[in-house]
Amino acid sequence: LLARAHAHSADPRAVAGYCGKNEELDEAVAAFAVAYADRTEADHAVLATAVRSGRVAAELGV
Secondary structure (H helix, E strand, C coil): CHHHHHCCCCCHHHHHHHHCCCCHHHHHHHHHHHHHHHHHHHHHHHHHHHHHHCCCCCCCCC
């Protein structure tokens, strides 16, 4: 959202000012990415189980 909000900004200082000088934003983005990856892996495991059990039809090997 931050990138979208500032995508047309003519002033890169606005983005730098919002992000700050410490690593707080970097750490927050990294934590979100790890949590999102964990959620994706968990969702895939549930889907794979549903496919194996026949609850969800899927074409394998595509």
